[in-house]
Amino acid sequence: xxIYRALxxxxxxxxxxxxxACGSSSSTAGTAPPPRLxxxxxxxxxxxxxxxxxxxxxEPNVKVTVFRAxxxxxxxxxxxxxxxxxLRADVIWGTDPLSMQSYAxxxxxxxxxxxxxxxxxxxxxxxxxxxxxxxxxxxxxxxxLTPMPKTxxxxxxxxxxxxxxIPDPAAAGSxxxxxxxxxxxxxxxxxxxxxxxANGAVQVSTVPEVVTDVAQGRYAVGIxxxxxxxxxxxxxxxxxxxxxxxxxxxxxSPIAETVTAKGADGAAxxxxxxxxxxxxxxxxxxKTGYQPVLPGIAGPARPAGSTEVYPAWTTLFGRQDQVLAxxxxxxxx
Amino acid sequence: MPFSAARAAAAALxxxxxxxxxxxxxxxxxxxxAGAGPAGIWRALSGPGSRVAIGHTVAVAATVTVLAxxxxxxxxxxxxxxxxxxxxxPRLLIAGxxxxxxxxxxxxxxxxxxxxxxxxxxxxxxxxGLFGPAGIVAVLTVYxxxxxxxxxxxxxxxxxxxxxxxxxxxxxASRLTVLRTITLPLLRVPLLGAAALVxxxxxxSFAVPEVxxxxxxxxxxxxxxxNDLSLSAAPAAFTELTVLALALVLLVLLALxxxxxxxxxxxxxxxxxxxxxADRRGTAADRVVTVIVWAYAVVAAGIPMLTLVxxxxxxxxxxxxxxxxxxxxxxxxxxxxxxxxxxxxxAGLALAAAIAAPLLGAAVAGLARGRWRGPxxxxxTLAYAIPGSALAVGIIIGxxxxxxxxxxxxxxxxxxxxxxxxxxxxxxxLDRLPPGLTRAARxxxxxxxxxxxxxxxxxxxxxxxxxxxxxxxxxxxxxxxSTILYGPGTETFAVVIMxxxxxxxxxxxxxxxxxxxxxxxxxxxxxxxxxRISTFSERSLAxxxxxxxxxxxxxxxxxP
Numbered sequence: 001x002x003i004y005r006a007l008x009x010x011x012x013x014x015x016x017x018x019x020x021a022c023g024s025s026s027s028t029a030g031t032a033p034p035p036r037l038x039x040x041x042x043x044x045x046x047x048x049x050x051x052x053x054x055x056x057x058x059e060p061n062v063k064v065t066v067f068r069a070x071x072x073x074x075x076x077x078x079x080x081x082x083x084x085x086x087l088r089a090d091v092i093w094g095t096d097p098l099s100m101q102s103y104a105x106x107x108x109x110x111x112x113x114x115x116x117x118x119x120x121x122x123x124x125x126x127x128x129x130x131x132x133x134x135x136x137x138x139x140x141x142x143x144x145l146t147p148m149p150k151t152x153x154x155x156x157x158x159x160x161x162x163x164x165x166i167p168d169p170a171a172a173g174s175x176x177x178x179x180x181x182x183x184x185x186x187x188x189x190x191x192x193x194x195x196x197x198a199n200g201a202v203q204v205s206t207v208p209e210v211v212t213d214v215a216q217g218r219y220a221v222g223i224x225x226x227x228x229x230x231x232x233x234x235x236x237x238x239x240x241x242x243x244x245x246x247x248x249x250x251x252x253s254p255i256a257e258t259v260t261a262k263g264a265d266g267a268a269x270x271x272x273x274x275x276x277x278x279x280x281x282x283x284x285x286x287k288t289g290y291q292p293v294l295p296g297i298a299g300p301a302r303p304a305g306s307t308e309v310y311p312a313w314t315t316l317f318g319r320q321d322q323v324l325a326x327x328x329x330x331x332x333x
Numbered sequence: 334m335p336f337s338a339a340r341a342a343a344a345a346l347x348x349x350x351x352x353x354x355x356x357x358x359x360x361x362x363x364x365x366x367a368g369a370g371p372a373g374i375w376r377a378l379s380g381p382g383s384r385v386a387i388g389h390t391v392a393v394a395a396t397v398t399v400l401a402x403x404x405x406x407x408x409x410x411x412x413x414x415x416x417x418x419x420x421x422x423p424r425l426l427i428a429g430x431x432x433x434x435x436x437x438x439x440x441x442x443x444x445x446x447x448x449x450x451x452x453x454x455x456x457x458x459x460x461x462g463l464f465g466p467a468g469i470v471a472v473l474t475v476y477x478x479x480x481x482x483x484x485x486x487x488x489x490x491x492x493x494x495x496x497x498x499x500x501x502x503x504x505x506a507s508r509l510t511v512l513r514t515i516t517l518p519l520l521r522v523p524l525l526g527a528a529a530l531v532x533x534x535x536x537x538s539f540a541v542p543e544v545x546x547x548x549x550x551x552x553x554x555x556x557x558x559x560n561d562l563s564l565s566a567a568p569a570a571f572t573e574l575t576v577l578a579l580a581l582v583l584l585v586l587l588a589l590x591x592x593x594x595x596x597x598x599x600x601x602x603x604x605x606x607x608x609x610x611a612d613r614r615g616t617a618a619d620r621v622v623t624v625i626v627w628a629y630a631v632v633a634a635g636i637p638m639l640t641l642v643x644x645x646x647x648x649x650x651x652x653x654x655x656x657x658x659x660x661x662x663x664x665x666x667x668x669x670x671x672x673x674x675x676x677x678x679x680a681g682l683a684l685a686a687a688i689a690a691p692l693l694g695a696a697v698a699g700l701a702r703g704r705w706r707g708p709x710x711x712x713x714t715l716a717y718a719i720p721g722s723a724l725a726v727g728i729i730i731g732x733x734x735x736x737x738x739x740x741x742x743x744x745x746x747x748x749x750x751x752x753x754x755x756x757x758x759x760x761x762x763l764d765r766l767p768p769g770l771t772r773a774a775r776x777x778x779x780x781x782x783x784x785x786x787x788x789x790x791x792x793x794x795x796x797x798x799x800x801x802x803x804x805x806x807x808x809x810x811x812x813x814x815s816t817i818l819y820g821p822g823t824e825t826f827a828v829v830i831m832x833x834x835x836x837x838x839x840x841x842x843x844x845x846x847x848x849x850x851x852x853x854x855x856x857x858x859x860x861x862x863x864x865r866i867s868t869f870s871e872r873s874l875a876x877x878x879x880x881x882x883x884x885x886x887x888x889x890x891x892x893p
Contacts, residue, residue, distance in 0.1 A: 084733020
């Protein structure tokens with residue numbers, strides 16, 4: 001048994017060494033550490049990768065760590081941070097204004113630090129965060145479906161009983177925006193979700209999952225983002241982008257500097273905000289399938305005559321939890 | 334051996350490590366939950382979502398336990414009585430799903446048997462209710478069945494007495510009577526152990542309810558804890574999730590408690606040195622069993638894994654999985670967001686856990702003798718019973734201030750959870766050694782080092798290597814705790830796959846799942862096919878020579 005007595009003191013050392021071996025590298029003593037930037041984002045991987053690659057060329061000295069996850073997982077990460085020493089992100093780049101407003105209400109954001117940047121439309125700005133790209137919620141339908149739904153209200157019609165997939169607002173920021181629009185839009189309200197539920201609509205996790213499920217034939221139609229439908233069409237999937245006649249729901253994808261960012265890290269955070277809202281950054285956003293927020297920079301082509309509608313953001317701000325709880329009482333968590 | 338002061342100090346140090354890894358997280362959870370006061374705790378438990386999730390968890394875990402233990406026992410009795418060489422194939426087929434991560438199995442089933450899945454596409458057949466409780470029960474049963482099978486098989490090797498059964502048959506008892514009055518009573522200990530293990534695994538499962546339950550709005554406690562974490566900006570919501578996490582711990586312990594008490598009352602029984610099974614020829618019934626096992630393996634794992642590979646190779650969702658649509662682009666897409674680094678990180682973490690857990694396990698087995706043995710072994714064993722989501726939240730509260738979002742915090746969770754897999758094999762190896770063997774070596778002239786090297790080290794080394802392999806696989810596949818503990822730059826590979834699934838990238842998800850699963854499956858197949866290792870496995874199931882162990886196991890007889 002003596003061998004074990006000899007082994008015990010080595011255990012913590014071995015454990016620490018093994019864990020250190022798979023951890024991140026340590027900083028070099030004697031030199032000033034490079035600015036570090038931690039980005040929390042729910043933006044699509046392709047867009048984040050492209051924009052961060054562009055930023056790395058502009059600011060090669062900034063050491064960037066990206067935490068990308070769905071809005072729901074981002075919330076979980078932020079909650080874990082708050083209960084273990086504080087937020088670790090310097091910048092949060094979200095999908096929708098409602099989730100970002102919740103973070104703002106939690107005191108996570110600094111007031112927008114770059115008020116002189118030009119071009120961002122006034123309706124895409126708040127005290128704490130500015131929009132970076134426009135997203136459009138549309139209907140995705142299985143190829144060959146007849147009749148095709150023409151309006152949002154058609155989704156609750158008996159023709160699509162049990163065939164509609166909707167994304168989960170607790171998991172996906174854009175789905176939260178759709179919920180916000182219907183909550184305040186005349187003729188809809190939460191009653192629309194009651195009617196969807198009664199018609200056998202099924203909640204899936206995220207907007208891309210809606211497209212996947214419709215492509216696979218699990219559901220015939222669903223609520224999703226135009227960019228996701230285009231990506232599926234590019235892969236050859238049997239789906240159709242069905243732009244509602246009463247307008248796609250438009251939302252902007254905001255970015256903000258957090259209160260964590262300080263000193264050189266804060267400067268790096270602001271450099272990132274500036275880059276995302278610059279012409280090169282916006283061009284990369286357009287190339288990865290989204291409509292840039294700056295006018296004059298090309299995004300994906302839209303169907304002729306297509307229109308959009310806007311959620312009443314200011315009415316919704318402050319009511320996020322209440323709206324979500326009411327939705328969850330209908331569709332469950 | 335005298336209980337020296339040094340040994341006591343080392344054991345106390347060990348107890349401190351156990352407390353740090355297991356007790357601190359639980360106390361942290363309790364501290365936050367207690368802050369809500371009795372009214373707050375009641376409110377958290379009695380909310381409609383909580384009540385439903387608690388009910389679902391109990392119902393699913395109990396159903397899975399009954400199905401998996403019944404089927405595992407039936408298959409073990411049917412297969413383990415046959416001639417030796419013909420047992421290996423069925424054993425591997427039944428144990429196969431164990432090397433497939435739970436999450437991958439759930440995802441593969443959804444692609445194989447779900448609406449518009451492979452079976453629907455080819456034969457117009459889909460499994461009704463796959464998304465919902467029926468599907469969760471089915472997949473968790475496939476995962477739990479091998480656990481029950483292996484536990485009963487080990488029990489048969491250690492406890493069954495063919496001579497008794499033959500005597501009863503000679504005296505005119507029917508097969509059913511022999512089963513009811515002799516075989517099953519002798520197997521009570523492994524059966525209860527299997528039931529406890531399957532219950533713990535099913536109640537704590539996060540991945541399968543997340544993949545198959547969430548789309549149907551069917552919540553269980555682990556998924557509710559995770560979902561609450563995403564809504565826990567408000568302090569009240571965070572308190573609620575700690576209450577729910579503790580409820581999950583209590584639920585599991587309440588189920589294990591009576592089993593433990595029952596097991597403690599059972600007298601340990603050990604069979605005399607009679608062969609496990611008579612050398613008889615294969616019968617028609619054996620062939621029927623073989624067909625059943627093959628059919629089960631094909632349906633439970635074969636078709637889902639084939640579907641997974643086809644999905645990984647198919648260009649886009651909704652396209653037929655035919656060669657014209659095949660591509661490797663899904664693999665490239667899956668690895669585009671740091672998947673490669675995450676794979677290396679997972680391998681590193683699993684390696685760290687595979688080194689630490691057997692060493693700590695050996696420390697518990699070697700140091701904790703006498704009055705220390707029971708309590709320490711109990712805590713290590715019960716640590717496995719703490720559902721991963723509760724352990725992870727407890728670890729965040731306890732150590733997050735210093736370690737949150739680091740790779741170290743994930744490693745700590747792995748070691749806490751899988752320590753028992755490092756402990757049990759080493760403890761079993763030591764228990765099998767006849768007492769006084771080292772003393773005999775010393776009396777025969779061997780020095781202390783030689784005695785340890787030649788007597789203790791060989792069996793303990795084999796046990797530690799086995800334990801390391803087991804811990805590596807479990808940690809490599811771990812998702813429940815990782816998905817709560819990962820942070821910027823510390824995603825594990827399983828987390829990357831889960832995120833990919835969340836984002837609806839079925840092709841990329843399938844591609845990554847194949848990468849996660851294939852190495853372990855290939856290594857397991859290679860190990861099974863190497864004759865020397867097969868022979869060793871065969872032997873290892875039978876009790877080695879020497880007196881039987883004093884008792885089935887300390888502090889966790891339910892653990893096989």
